[in-house]
Amino acid sequence: MSPPAMDVKAEGLRQLERAERLLDVGSSMPRGARAPVHKSLEQLFGEARVRSQTIGSIGSGAFGTSGLPRLLQSPQAQRLEKQVADFSLTPAPGVGAGVGGLTSTGGQIDDHPSLGLKEFFALRHERVILETVEEAQRDCLRSCERHSFERIQADWEDAKAQILSSMSPQRLGHAAVALALQGNSGNGPVSAASPQDGPIIDLMLAEPMSQQLVQRVAQLSCASCPAYSEEVMECWNILGQELKSTPGAVTCGSIWYLQTRFAQEVKDLVYHSADSHLGGIPDAWSLVRAWGRTKFDTANFPSTTAHVWYAAFVAARAGFVSLLMELPQRAAPCADRCPMLRAVCTLMAQRLQSTTPACQPSPDFAAGSQEVDSADLLRADLAEESNGFHDVLVSLLLGRSFAFGRLPEATVEDWIWYRLHSVHISTKGDDQSPEFSQQFEAFRQQAASLPPSHYDPAATGGPSTSGIGSMEGSVALAATASIQTLNFVKVLLLTAQFGRALQQLASQDRSLRGVSLHMALVLQRAGTLDALAGTDTPLNVSALLCDYAANFSCRDQLQYFRALDLPDRVQALQKLLLRGGAGASDELLGYIDGNGRHRPGLLERTLQEDGMGDQAEFVDLCARSGRQACQQGQYREAIRLLHFGRCFSEVLHVLCRCLRLPIWREEVSSAGGAAQDEAAALAQDIQRFFAIYERNLDRYALSSQVWGVARKLYGARMFHALCDRGQPEAALDVFDREQLLPFSSGPAAEEYDDEVWTEYPRIVSDYVRILRHAAGQGTVATMALQERVRQLQSFLAVRCTRLVLGQETSAALAGLALCC
Numbered sequence: 138m139s140p141p142a143m144d145v146k147a148e149g150l151r152q153l154e155r156a157e158r159l160l161d162v163g164s165s166m167p168r169g170a171r172a173p174v175h176k177s178l179e180q181l182f183g184e185a186r187v188r189s190q191t192i193g194s195i196g197s198g199a200f201g202t203s204g205l206p207r208l209l210q211s212p213q214a215q216r217l218e219k220q221v222a223d224f225s226l227t228p229a230p231g232v233g234a235g236v237g238g239l240t241s242t243g244g245q246i247d248d249h250p251s252l253g254l255k256e257f258f259a260l261r262h263e264r265v266i267l268e269t270v271e272e273a274q275r276d277c278l279r280s281c282e283r284h285s286f287e288r289i290q291a292d293w294e295d296a297k298a299q300i301l302s303s304m305s306p307q308r309l310g311h312a313a314v315a316l317a318l319q320g321n322s323g324n325g326p327v328s329a330a331s332p333q334d335g336p337i338i339d340l341m342l343a344e345p346m347s348q349q350l351v352q353r354v355a356q357l358s359c360a361s362c363p364a365y366s367e368e369v370m371e372c373w374n375i376l377g378q379e380l381k382s383t384p385g386a387v388t389c390g391s392i393w394y395l396q397t398r399f400a401q402e403v404k405d406l407v408y409h410s411a412d413s414h415l416g417g418i419p420d421a422w423s424l425v426r427a428w429g430r431t432k433f434d435t436a437n438f439p440s441t442t443a444h445v446w447y448a449a450f451v452a453a454r455a456g457f458v459s460l461l462m463e464l465p466q467r468a469a470p471c472a473d474r475c476p477m478l479r480a481v482c483t484l485m486a487q488r489l490q491s492t493t494p495a496c497q498p499s500p501d502f503a504a505g506s507q508e509v510d511s512a513d514l515l516r517a518d519l520a521e522e523s524n525g526f527h528d529v530l531v532s533l534l535l536g537r538s539f540a541f542g543r544l545p546e547a548t549v550e551d552w553i554w555y556r557l558h559s560v561h562i563s564t565k566g567d568d569q570s571p572e573f574s575q576q577f578e579a580f581r582q583q584a585a586s587l588p589p590s591h592y593d594p595a596a597t598g599g600p601s602t603s604g605i606g607s608m609e610g611s612v613a614l615a616a617t618a619s620i621q622t623l624n625f626v627k628v629l630l631l632t633a634q635f636g637r638a639l640q641q642l643a644s645q646d647r648s649l650r651g652v653s654l655h656m657a658l659v660l661q662r663a664g665t666l667d668a669l670a671g672t673d674t675p676l677n678v679s680a681l682l683c684d685y686a687a688n689f690s691c692r693d694q695l696q697y698f699r700a701l702d703l704p705d706r707v708q709a710l711q712k713l714l715l716r717g718g719a720g721a722s723d724e725l726l727g728y729i730d731g732n733g734r735h736r737p738g739l740l741e742r743t744l745q746e747d748g749m750g751d752q753a754e755f756v757d758l759c760a761r762s763g764r765q766a767c768q769q770g771q772y773r774e775a776i777r778l779l780h781f782g783r784c785f786s787e788v789l790h791v792l793c794r795c796l797r798l799p800i801w802r803e804e805v806s807s808a809g810g811a812a813q814d815e816a817a818a819l820a821q822d823i824q825r826f827f828a829i830y831e832r833n834l835d836r837y838a839l840s841s842q843v844w845g846v847a848r849k850l851y852g853a854r855m856f857h858a859l860c861d862r863g864q865p866e867a868a869l870d871v872f873d874r875e876q877l878l879p880f881s882s883g884p885a886a887e888e889y890d891d892e893v894w895t896e897y898p899r900i901v902s903d904y905v906r907i908l909r910h911a912a913g914q915g916t917v918a919t920m921a922l923q924e925r926v927r928q929l930q931s932f933l934a935v936r937c938t939r940l941v942l943g944q945e946t947s948a949a950l951a952g953l954a955l956c957c
Contacts, residue, residue, distance in 0.1 A: 334651060338699055351376075396454065399454050433447075445472050446524050446530070449530060464482050465478050528543070564576065574671075585634060635656075635660055635676060651685070666678070682697055724738060726740060731829065760778070773819055796853070878900060
């Protein structure tokens with residue numbers, strides 16, 4: 138079907154008029170404004186191009202080849218072409234930049250009087266792209282800020298949860314006590330040592346063991362924890378009475394402390410009472426009478442039999458031995474109504490005298506006790522009226538249990554005093570007998586089985602309702618009612634459970650960890666821990682000191698180690714050296730220069746300055762620590778320590794072992810950044826010490842065979858590293874220089890075969906790769922390549938029964954043989 142005929146002249150005139158109208162409209166628009174004229178112009182030009190193509194194809198039939206030129210040469214067409222060519226967009230007067238009035242760089246375009254269509258739309262396109270990129274950047278920054286805030290918030294929540302969970306260490310059980318004693322692992326932050334620790338260690342080293350030394354240490358120890366200074370001093374007072382060499386003497390020290398403490402309470406109350414009516418220097422009877430008047434709120438004491446037995450209990454509880462012997466006369470005439478008072482007081486005085494430290498019962502006490510036997514006590518128990526203070530004394534002398542709930546204002550200290558006396562009475566004071574150990578251990582287990590809140594009712598918000606043994610009422614120590622008390626620690630100390638006491642002390646508050654260490658050092662120095670080795674929870678003072686000192690710097694740790702005995706100090710130093718990181722640092726051991734010489738470090742200088750050892754001891758310590766580090770796989774530490782220990786041949790053996798590690802054959806990146814850093818650090822140490830030992834072969838008197846093996850392994854390591862980095866020429870130079878594969882037969886070649894046999898498969902594999910690369914690139918002459926392949930085949934033929942190659946290597950070698 139032929140296209141319809143077109144009146145070209147009429148169509149041209151119509152398009153010309155349309156273009157003129159559009160030009161008139163467009164010239165009045167502001168520059169950069171997107172008016173309908175632009176769309177119309179684009180449509181007009183598009184239609185003109187289509188029609189020009191259509192006219193060119195079909196005009197030859199209607200007008201011939203000269204029809205189109207004649208149309209374009211008309212005056213109207215020429216005028217229209219000129220106007221379109223000169224068409225530009227200019228801003229109208231008074232119109233700002235507005236839309237499209239800025240260039241792509243954000244500046245004004247007023248310096249251009251007019252812009253053509255192409256320039257205008259180019260500037261507009263650039264501005265749109267710039268705004269899009271800037272908006273994308275703003276969105277990215279907002280996303281990063283939001284992500285960072287969420288991550289910081291999550292980290293803070295985790296840290297806050299850990300802090301809050303560790304704010305109540307006294308609620309931790311015994312299973313978690315070890316965590317409270319553990320110190321810094323060596324990679325964490327270093328804390329500042331307590332200023333009182335150094336003087337305490339100096340005192341322990343300079344002065345002999347004595348009560349004066351204990352008191353001075355106690356004062357310094359209390360100054361290290363001001364918040365607990367009063368209660369810590371009470372703990373030290375308990376400990377000061379228990380520094381004995383036998384279990385029986387330790388329990389006697391506890392009894393003596395409880396009696397003297399109660400006597401001091403009686404004196405404090407009486408002296409501060411306005412109604413005491415004391416004249417001159419009061420004796421024991423005056424104190425007891427004043428105490429009784431205050432407790433019973435009466436002016437006439439004693440006036441009843443209950444008053445008499447209360448006076449006897451107070452005299453026994455305070456340790457007033459002489460008053461017990463004189464009480465029947467002093468308490469007359471009320472004492473006359475207590476027929477068994479003399480017998481009970483006499484036996485109780487003898488009991489107190491037997492537990493007095495460094496004292497023995499006098500003949501008077503022995504003579505008086507012969508007049509009293511158990512039958513008299515039983516008759517007294519049946520004849521007397523029910524009275525709690527009478528019953529507690531008789532039950533104690535008969536070795537029976539007693540319900541302390543019947544005793545007014547009973548305390549845990551009263552119960553401990555009673556039970557300790559019962560242990561001595563039932564075993565007749567023989568602390569070597571099995572009965573003593575059994576009963577004493579049962580008593581200690583009973584005291585430790587109750588929770589700490591039982592000894593501190595204020596911690597639970599009110600009095601405790603459960604008792605100890607047959608106790609029915611609530612009890613509390615007479616020390617303090619604060620929530621953060623050390624009552625449970627005092628109970629453990631009074632029952633000679635030093636290990637548990639120090640663990641509880643360290644776990645209750647971080648500031649008390651130093652106090653627990655001070656007490657442990659004093660107990661060890663006095664020999665008390667050895668005396669109770671079979672009955673108490675073992676306490677490793679060396680481990681306690683090392684864990685505590687691990688929180689501080691290496692310099693401070695060395696100062697703490699002075700307090701240890703020589704075997705323990707050696708073990709502590711080895712642990713410090715093997716801890717890694719700071720353990721084998723240049724600061725501690727010393728710096729090794731390129732020639733293998735070293736400058737003394739902190740450890741060596743401290744050993745010499747403090748008289749803890751000399752150069753020989755330092756060398757021996759480094760040698761032993763280096764061997765232990767090698768056994769534990771700490772090769773970096775082992776290399777340095779063995780070098781300081783002058784075990785140069787062993788250093789070469791460790792270097793050989795490091796060069797055989799699988800980390801050089803496996804992908805370390807899969808193990809994470811830590812493995813990569815460790816491998817890189819080990820590689821640097823290997824390179825550094827290999828260079829040092831290469832310069833000092835004669836000086837270190839190294840075996841040629843051991844050095845040859847180390848050199849072969851080190852050369853293989855360099856060869857593989859260069860192959861992995863894509864440096865075949867350098868790898869081939871190392872291969873030839875170090876003769877990694879012994880192509881020439883002889884004793885020297887066979888000497889290293891067994892030592893480096895495991896490295897041959899990988900060496901052959903990389904060597905074949907290099908030959909294939911050389912054959913493909915043409916970097917090696919054909920004759921030389923053939924000679925290398927022939928030597929390799931001869932080497933493998935001799936060792937074909939032992940050397941197994943991978944399938945890929947065998948195929949590559951076969952391909953080389955065919956090519957050559």
